[in-house]
Amino acid sequence: MKHLVISHGDKGGVGKSIFSMLAVEFGIFSGRNVAIVEGDTKIGDVKARYEDVVSVLSVNLDKSGNDAENAIATLFSHLEALQSDFVVMNLPANSHKAIDAYAEIIAPVAQELGLQICVAWMIGRESSSATLANESAICQLADRKMAVVNRHESDFDRDYYWFTAPQYREEWIASGGLTGEIPELASRVGARVKEYQGQSFASLTGPESPLFIVERQIIKHWLQKSWQGSVIPLLQGE
Template identity: 35%
Template sequence: MKKMIFVHGDKGGVGKSTFASLLADYYLHQDKPVAIIEGDKMVRDVAPRFENVEKATVVEIDLARPDMSEDAVVALFSAMENHLTETEIAIINTPAASSATLDRQADIIAPTVKEMGYDLVVCWMVDVGVDSVIMADKSALCKMADQKVAVQNTRLKSVEALPWHRHAVREKWLSEGGMEIVLPGLTERVISRVRDIPAPFSQIVLDRENGLTIVERQSLKRWVESAWAEIAKMEDTTNE
């Protein structure tokens, strides 16, 4: 099943780029062709990891254009329609404040995705701020998605301590058929070490010449495997 996955969350610093990288790594590991759309040309967080990876196609489209939101969306899908017709999985790493572009144009995005033969999936990042929870409920793109997934980023707090866990929005989200998964936390020491290594996380684990210590690679390996187990839950729900 072809999927177009928007890694959304509107705010910066909620883990969108990290999760988008894990998603791309996960599907490439399954030998599926993946397109990675970097939505902010000024902040290239995901593209450098996959530019030289087999079966990965990287496209950069500026989606941080609230003043010209329709132009941004038309540019995005024109590029995809012209160059990515054989891609099974498309992952859009959205920039901060992208609701002003994407949610405003949701009524164009949803039917375009469908006509292109993809399921529309929105992975909404929720973190320690209650505003990320409230914005999830307001997102027009989430409302029109074939699958909406709340991704609980536990880098700073446990699942139970996140506002999402005790908010009425969560109950509403789940009652509407939405699902929730967890983005596991990774120690800051390892995060800082891998941040600037231009390779998928799973490849960093295997590379013994990248400067990471053995224990750092083992910590990263466990984190990747835990994250992939959470992503697999999205597949299980789709296949039910």
């Protein structure tokens, strides 16, 4: 099975890059031919961590109109030539201008390339996050979609509209959507991970890792819980 995993959300700071990294790590762990589309060219944190590990295409997806259409044409031309079976797309804020506006082009192209579209919608606390998710064209056309809470960003604040206003969650589930979450990584260990931007999470858990053994084990445990809570259900539809 070939997958196009899109980390969406249309808000900054909700965990799109974290989910993208988790998906990349799972693809590598599973022995897939992984490629990354770094759509957030201003920050580029996913590219920075994996550009020496897997193929990375850097395409500015914070565009609209003809510029967005040209970016999408460039992107999928490269993907067709690359023939990867596991593509992870990290989107910037405001990416609806390109991705949702041209979803009716993206979906059939992905289908012809044999890529199943799996969208992770990283949700914020605002009601607008839930509304945008249910209105997102690429979510509507995706093979599978999941609303994901990033607990690392939430400071354990459970006051998300997905949970406190049941109609949002019910509408999402009724449309075929899944729900999941990424658990918090201990702040001390998270800070250590950020010190090594050019290394994958997996390399930071290996025998050559510069981290302490206990830190490696905490990262391994967090990866497994994160995959089980978000990435695996999204890919397998469970």
